[in-house]
Amino acid sequence: MGHEHKLAIFQGTLKFKNNVQKIWGVLIFLTIVTAIEVALGIYKPAFLMDFSPIGMKALNWIFIILTLVKAYYIAWDFMHLRDETKWLRRAIVWTCVFLIVYLITILLVEGDYIRNVWENGHTAWDF
Amino acid sequence: MDSTAITTGTEEKTWGGGNQPFKASYGKMMMWFFIMSDALTFSGFLAAYGFSRFKFIESWPIADEVFTHIPFYHGDPQPMIYVAFMTFILIMSSVTMVLAVDAGHKMQQNKVAWYMFLTIIGGAIFVGSQAWEWATFIKGDFGAVETRGGQILQFVDNEGKRVALADFTTASETERTAHERKNGLWFRDEGTLPTYTMADVKAGFLANDDVLIRTQVINEEGEKTVLTRAESMKKIEEGVMTVEGANLVHNEYGSRLFADFFFFITGFHGFHVFSGVLINLIIFFNVIIGTYEKRGHYEMVEKVGLYWHFVDLVWVFVFTFFYLV
Numbered sequence: 001m002g003h004e005h006k007l008a009i010f011q012g013t014l015k016f017k018n019n020v021q022k023i024w025g026v027l028i029f030l031t032i033v034t035a036i037e038v039a040l041g042i043y044k045p046a047f048l049m050d051f052s053p054i055g056m057k058a059l060n061w062i063f064i065i066l067t068l069v070k071a072y073y074i075a076w077d078f079m080h081l082r083d084e085t086k087w088l089r090r091a092i093v094w095t096c097v098f099l100i101v102y103l104i105t106i107l108l109v110e111g112d113y114i115r116n117v118w119e120n121g122h123t124a125w126d127f
Numbered sequence: 128m129d130s131t132a133i134t135t136g137t138e139e140k141t142w143g144g145g146n147q148p149f150k151a152s153y154g155k156m157m158m159w160f161f162i163m164s165d166a167l168t169f170s171g172f173l174a175a176y177g178f179s180r181f182k183f184i185e186s187w188p189i190a191d192e193v194f195t196h197i198p199f200y201h202g203d204p205q206p207m208i209y210v211a212f213m214t215f216i217l218i219m220s221s222v223t224m225v226l227a228v229d230a231g232h233k234m235q236q237n238k239v240a241w242y243m244f245l246t247i248i249g250g251a252i253f254v255g256s257q258a259w260e261w262a263t264f265i266k267g268d269f270g271a272v273e274t275r276g277g278q279i280l281q282f283v284d285n286e287g288k289r290v291a292l293a294d295f296t297t298a299s300e301t302e303r304t305a306h307e308r309k310n311g312l313w314f315r316d317e318g319t320l321p322t323y324t325m326a327d328v329k330a331g332f333l334a335n336d337d338v339l340i341r342t343q344v345i346n347e348e349g350e351k352t353v354l355t356r357a358e359s360m361k362k363i364e365e366g367v368m369t370v371e372g373a374n375l376v377h378n379e380y381g382s383r384l385f386a387d388f389f390f391f392i393t394g395f396h397g398f399h400v401f402s403g404v405l406i407n408l409i410i411f412f413n414v415i416i417g418t419y420e421k422r423g424h425y426e427m428v429e430k431v432g433l434y435w436h437f438v439d440l441v442w443v444f445v446f447t448f449f450y451l452v
Contacts, residue, residue: 019229020226020229023222023225023226023229024222027218027219027222030218031215031218034211034214034215034218035211037447037451038207038208038211041191041206041207041450041451042206042207049349060451060452063447063451063452064447064452067443067444067446067447070443071440071443071444074221074436074439074440074443075436075440077225078221078222078224078225078436078439079432079433079436079437079440080225080228084149084150084151085148085149085150085151087148087149088149088150088151088159091149092159092163095163096163096166096167096170099167099170100166100167100170100174103170103171103174104170104174104177107174107175107177107178108174108177108178108181110178111177111178111179111180111181111182112181112184114182115181115182115183115184115185118182
């Protein structure tokens, strides 16, 4: 069981002496990421708002990527998936990631399609 | 140390249930099963939110204009600050939870109790903040007018600064009284009457030349479109009712779906936090009375810990999709 802790994060770049120290280290990292998100959310740099790679503003892509980074460290260190056996971890993560990506892709494509129909069709605004 | 709570006497037999290829106990596996199904439920909600948002991408409310309040503060609008605080509280309570789990592995009863206690306090602060956030959202900010087609018209001055209905409207005497059950059909009654009638708003709007209408449509600069005075005069004729605040049917901030999803998703998450606090309380008392000392291990703390971190994990996504993106 999870009594043996893997104490290195960032692919082994940062090693901690014990588990408690690692927890505080992860907290500091998550706080920094949140602070970056909030700062970007308040100031909204113009160059990130104007530039839209793959159908969404660069700023929104940054938010989503930072969120996934946070999710990774919450799951790996707080929910100690890092210390579980490889296949328990994979059974949990791969299943969820596959189903969620699938659902989101379908619903967003469909939503965008309906918007196009409304834009080019002759229907009332909202109901 | 063996962490399995119940021994069945079949530990030695591979096919007797004694084999644990994942090296996780039954209880912990089941907690992960639950968390996965709950994660899929939440992604269903958030994906539905994304679907509706992509449908109305040109007219969706801008979150920074909706959530701008901080308790006890009445100055300029401050988007993000309070939610950032809530996020930090929840991450912090997650940290105290891991520390409790860690202390549990070392069989330090007092430490586990203290960390559980701090986790519960953090959770309570978060639920309280969310209740306040709801109350502010329901009460509303400036008020707006809704058209027959369901569009929301908001009011701004010449500089584009928001104007509240109360700033240019005076309520007129009206004979209309709210319909109550005792006066007619027993199963029907009516909520509070709006502060202003549509006629009041129209009269006030026509009397104040510097008030303009802002529509829901987002322009090239990513801001809501403000009409000219002449266009506004024409647009106000379409208004059929005033809207103050938000509920499941009317929403002064814009698309009503925004309010529906806000109530549904943050409500569902808030309910998770609330039940998490209750479960943590039960475990906290168990720690204090020494249940887990007797049992010889603190795996129960680890299991509720998993649930608690999951709630934090979901909030990270809700935070992104409701407040940031």
